[in-house]
Each structure stands twice: as structure tokens, then as C-alpha cells.
Amino acid sequence: MDVFLESAREWEDRxxxxxxxxxxxxxxxxxxxxxxxxxxxQAQGVRYVAVRRQQxxxxxxxxxxxxxxxxxxxxxxxxxxxxxxxxxxxxxEEAMEDTARAVxxxxxxxxxxxxxxxxxxxxxxxxxxxxxxxxxxxxxISHAGQYPLQFLVPxxxxxxxxxxxxxxxxxxLGWLERQTGDRVxxxxxxxxxxxxxxxxxxxxxxxNGGSLRLxxxxxxxxxxxxxxxRFLKSRVQSxxx
Numbered sequence: 001m002d003v004f005l006e007s008a009r010e011w012e013d014r015x016x017x018x019x020x021x022x023x024x025x026x027x028x029x030x031x032x033x034x035x036x037x038x039x040x041x042q043a044q045g046v047r048y049v050a051v052r053r054q055q056x057x058x059x060x061x062x063x064x065x066x067x068x069x070x071x072x073x074x075x076x077x078x079x080x081x082x083x084x085x086x087x088x089x090x091x092x093e094e095a096m097e098d099t100a101r102a103v104x105x106x107x108x109x110x111x112x113x114x115x116x117x118x119x120x121x122x123x124x125x126x127x128x129x130x131x132x133x134x135x136x137x138x139x140x141i142s143h144a145g146q147y148p149l150q151f152l153v154p155x156x157x158x159x160x161x162x163x164x165x166x167x168x169x170x171x172x173l174g175w176l177e178r179q180t181g182d183r184v185x186x187x188x189x190x191x192x193x194x195x196x197x198x199x200x201x202x203x204x205x206x207x208n209g210g211s212l213r214l215x216x217x218x219x220x221x222x223x224x225x226x227x228x229x230r231f232l233k234s235r236v237q238s239x240x241x
Contacts, residue, residue, distance in 0.1 A: 001025070002050055002076055003228055004211040023048035023076035029058050031067070038071045048076035051109065053102060061108040069110070077152060077187075077211070078106040079115030084136040085129055087119040092132055095119075096139055103143045113150040113211070115187060116140065141183050152187035152211055186210040190220075198227055 002023040024041065026049040028034035041049065049068065056064060056078070068075065081102035082088070084095050099116065106114045118133045140151060186205045190198060190213065198212075206212055214225060 001214045001225070002048075002211050003206065003214070004076065005206060005209075021048055021076070022046075023050050025050050026052075026055060029055065031059050031063060034059055034064070034067055038067065038073070041073060042071060046073060048074050048112075050077045050079070051075050051111070052079060053081070053105065056105050056109070061105050065109045075106075075109045075111040077113045077115055078102065078109060078111045079152075080117050081114065082117035082136065083119045084132040085119030085122055085124060087122065088117065092136070096136055099136060099140045100143050103140055103149065106149055107144065107147050111149065113152045113185075114140070115152045115154065118153055137184060144183075149183075150209070151184045153184055154187045154189050156189045182209070187213060189213045190215060 002025075004021055004023070006021055024044075024046045026034075026037065028037045051064070065075075081099040082095060083090055084092055086092070086095075088095065090098060102114055116137060118136075119129070121129045124132075137151060137153075185208070188198075188202050188205055188210060202212055212228065214228070
């Protein structure tokens with residue numbers, strides 16, 4: 001489950017309660033499965049879904065977008081691409097080309113955001129890693145052009161073995177923001193069976209354009225959902241006073 005706030009630019013005239021959004025992970029792998037899942041999502045009142053790039057290959061993006069749009073459901077995020085340090089077994093040039101394809105797919109899906117895995121430092125120098133990630137993200141932003149696509153950079157591993165994430169996510173996001181403006185935001189991933197509590201700073205990240213991903217495999221999943229729910233409820237109450 002992903003939690004985020006609607007963009008202030010798009011929703012600046014609406015009350016805060018209208019900006020709170022929750023996204024469910026799409027599980028369909030075929031058009032037939034998608035049509036069946038749509039009925040379930042509509043019954044649950046889901047307005048956003050998170051889509052994986054594998055699903056875009058299995059269900060063509062144009063058809064996937066049409067079915068979701070007809071159902072009144074939007075794509076909150078498409079994931080994932082990146083790995084600019086070679087951590088996804090791609091050269092830097094291959095990672096750049098793959099990211100460009102992902103940007104085009106995200107635009108075709110009318111997605112709100114694209115998840116970009118920066119890659120780990122590995123044996124490279126810090127300057128080399130920062131430069132590679134910065135150039136990769138700047139190229140992705142440029143490729144998106146005027147389309148208001150946001151880019152989410154995970155602050156912890158999505159793949160589960162840390163080869164996809166920078167060792168110091170807070171520092172990384174700081175210099176990325178300085179280099180890329182307001183197009184790059186943190187994706188805080190809460191997962192794992194041992195330690196999976198909500199990290200410090202998640203409230204500010206959410207309020208400033210980031211997203212919070214709560215994974216069902218997390219031992220504290222239900223507890224984390226309750227904490228997030230109380231936070232969102234408090235913001236609604238403050239906005240209506």
C-alpha cells in the first residue's frame with residue numbers, strides 16, 4: 001500500500017482531506033485478470049494503483065491505460081528503472097536507455113510518478129556515484145519534458161539486498177533535490193520481518209511530496225497502517241478547524 005498527498009499545484013484549491021490518497025498494488029498479469037481485478041478495486045473504492053513494468057509488457061500500456069481510465073482508476077507509480085551504478089546488471093548507457101523507455105511508458109499510462117532505483121555505491125568513489133545518479137535522473141527529467149512526471153527514489157531497498165539503494169539515503173536525497181529541483185521525492189519503503197517500523201522523518205517526507213510504501217510482508221504492517229491512519233486523520237482535523 002502506498003500513501004501520498006495529491007500535488008499542491010493540482011489540488012491547491014481543494015481541502016487537505018481531498019489530497020490524501022492511497023494506492024493499491026496491481027496484481028493482474030493479463031487483460032482477463034485485469035478486468036476481474038478492476039471489479040474488486042472499484043468495490044473497495046480504490047482510486048490509484050501502483051503498476052510494475054512487467055505488467056506493462058504483459059498488458060500493453062495503451063490497453064492497460066484505457067481499462068484503468070474507463071474504470072476511473074489512475075496509476076500512482078510505475079516501477080522500476082535506474083541502477084545507474086551497474087547494480088542492476090546494466091551499463092550506465094543501458095540504464096539510461098532503459099529509464100527513457102520507462103519514462104515513455106509512464107507518460108503513456110498517465111502515471112503520477114516513476115520509481116527510479118539509484119543503485120548502490122559498490123566499489124566506486126562517492127563522487128563517481130553521485131555524478132552517475134545525478135546525470136541519470138537529470139536525463140530522465142529532461143526526457144519527460146513538459147509532462148508533470150514525478151520521480152520517486154527509494155530510501156531503502158526494494159529488491160531486498162541493498163544493491164539498488166544508496167548507503168546514505170538522507171544525504172543522497174538532499175543533493176539530488178538541489179540538483180533536480182522539485183521533481184525528485186523520497187519513496188520510503190517499510191518492509192522486512194525483523195525491523196520494519198516507520199523511520200524518522202516519514203511525516204515530513206509525506207507532507208513534502210514523498211510517498212510511503214507499506215509492505216504486507218512487514219511484521220508491523222497493521223501497526224504501521226494504524227499510525228499512518230492517525231497521522232492522516234489528524235491532518236484532516238487540523239484542516240477543518
